[in-house]
Each structure stands twice: as structure tokens, then as C-alpha cells.
Amino acid sequence: MPSDAMFADAQRHPYESLTPDRVLDALDTVGLVGDGRLMALSSYENRVYQVQLQSAPEGVPETVVAKFYRPGRWSEAQILEEHAFAAELMQDEVPAVGPLAIGGATLHRFQDFWFAVCPRRGGRAPELDDFEVLEWIGRFLARIHSVGAARPFAVRPALDLQSFGTASRDWLLGHEMVPLDVQAEWERVCTEALARVQASALAQVGQPDGIPSLRLHGDCHPGNILWTPTDRPGGGPHFVDLDDARMGPAVQDLWMLLSGDRKQRTLQLSGLLDGYEQFRDFDRRELALIEPLRTLRLIHYSAWLARRWSDPSFPANFPWFGSSDYWQGQVVLLQDQIEAMDEAPLVV
Secondary structure: OOOHHHHOOOOOOHHHHOOHHHHHHHHHOOOOEEEEEEEEEOOOOOEEEEEEEEEOOOOOOOEEEEEEOOOOOOOHHHHHHHHHHHHHHHHOOOOEOOOOOEOOEOOEEEOOEEEEEEEOOOOEOOOOOOHHHHHHHHHHHHHHHHHHOOOOOOOOOEOOHHHHHHHHHHHHHHOOOOOHHHHHHHHHHHHHHHHHHHOOHHHHOOOOOOOOOEEOOOOOOHHHEEEEOOOOOOOEEEEOOOOOOOEEOOOHHHHOOOOOOHHHHHHHHHHHHHHHOOOOOOOHHHHHHHHHHHHHHHHHHHHHHHHOOOOOHHHHHOOOOOOHHHHHHHHHHHHHHHHHHHOOOOOO
């Protein structure tokens, strides 16, 4: 379990000061007056609220979603690059939910926080066992990637071995986050897994004649796709939360939508690519990246939890994190990933 002593220099997390009154005060600074109805939405990395407005400038809906970025995670330039990407997608009629321009700006400052305001979009998780739904999502992912391939990010990072894997491992060990009774075994298995990733085709991403690197959604799991009935205007998928947008291979936005055994994942991937390739070619070499990318996410997730432990919402929502049992489970998962990376990739 992460030690409270490690966070002695963070007696009060910045988000503890973000009370409902301060959320409303922040919105008031950009001319959005709430009527007092405010609901916190599920989000761990940032703080996100649905707010009912009493008055607002023309063009702003009565119900908005206010997103307060985690202090210190992204620079102003990196957030604005996310907003610009969202604007490009919406201009190309891709159903991505981006921030509203209020007073000519999409990013605003209030005390210690950068915040943005988006229109509210309803919907539910997509039915990923429905081939038609998969095909529909695949078509829009191809359109996201067509926009993303037009030019690179200038200041947002890339998804690579160093940032997601090696740096995560080294930080966890350097901050003694892995209990001593598991540490040596976890370090050995983690290092072996990272060596497999390094030997994979991931090293070819962004290289001449290698796998292209492009601007991605970056965190395209089912929770970041809102599905509305297709018999309604604008029905289908809406892609939300571009907070993790970064450079990387196209398959990063596909593999998190796959689940189940190998046969099920192959069928799901087939549905996604049937839609995807109606708009954009897909390089089959990228299929060999699925398990290396899954391995990096597994290691990065542990480091993400540990780095956020001073945020009061993390111990409350992830009480199982940090125990010897947790890290023993990670050893098993990494061993499974080593075996998976040794297997032949999915074939579609």
C-alpha cells in the first residue's frame, strides 16, 4: 500500500479546494451563470461536472459539462493542441465532443485550474457484440485518423516504450511503490515484458518505411464512446474525452474495443476493420502491436494509480491498489502478456 509519508509535501490536494461554489464561480467568470444544479460526473484524472445554466451567451446550451484539468499534468499549449484537434474533427463532421468557444477562447483560467466547457451529450456504452455497431465505430475511427494523419502534434507526447513502459517501471521502483516481498519478482517479469515490447514492431512506429505515427484519440475504450439510437437525428457513436490524445499507431484506438477469447477478438476486429477500411487503409503490420501496447498500458496503469495516490478520490475508489496481493496479480498478468507477445498476432 502506498505510504502516506510519501505524500507529506502534499497535505492538501488542489482538487480539495474545488468545491461546488468554486466551480460555479469559475463558470461565472466566463459569463455562464449556473442555477445551482451541479452533478459530478465519473472522472478520476480530471474533475468533470454537469451544470444547469440560468443564463449564458448565445450559442451555449442550457446544460453544459465543465472540465477542470488536473494541475500540472498538461501545459497550456498541450491542452490547446487537444482543443485544436477536436475542432478539426468537428469541422470534418466527425462526431467528437469538443469544447465550446466562449469569448473567443476554449480554455479558461480560474485560480489554480485550467478549465473548458463542452456541450452535454447523452448516450450509453456501445454494444460491441453487434457487428453493425462495430462497423459504424470503425468508419468513424478511420475518419478520426484521416484528420489525425494530416499533421503531427507539436507539443503533445507520443505513446512509446520509454514514456509508458520504462519510465513507469523506473518510477515505481524508485519510489518504492512495490512491496519488498514482491519487488524482485515484479521487477524481473516487468523487465522481461519490456524487452519483448522493445523487440516488437513498436520500434518501427514513426520510422521511414515503418508503421505511421499519427494523432490519436489515445484512450478509445468503450466508456469514451457514447452511443445513441440510430433512428434519431445524429444517432450512432460520439467520441468524448480527448484528454489522452497523443501520437502513436492507429491500432491504439482499436485494440481497447476488443475483449473475450481469441475468436471473439478476431470477430470484433473484423467488424471494426470492415468499417475502417471503407474510409482508410489499415496496415496489417499493426496487428502485431496489440499485445505490446496492452503490456505498456498494464505497466503504465499501475504507475498512474501510484502517482495519483495523494488525490483523495484514488484511495477511496481503488482501495485494493498497492497491496502485496495486487502486485502478485500484476506479476501473473505480465507473465500472461509475455506469453501473448510470443503468440502469432490476430489475423483478419
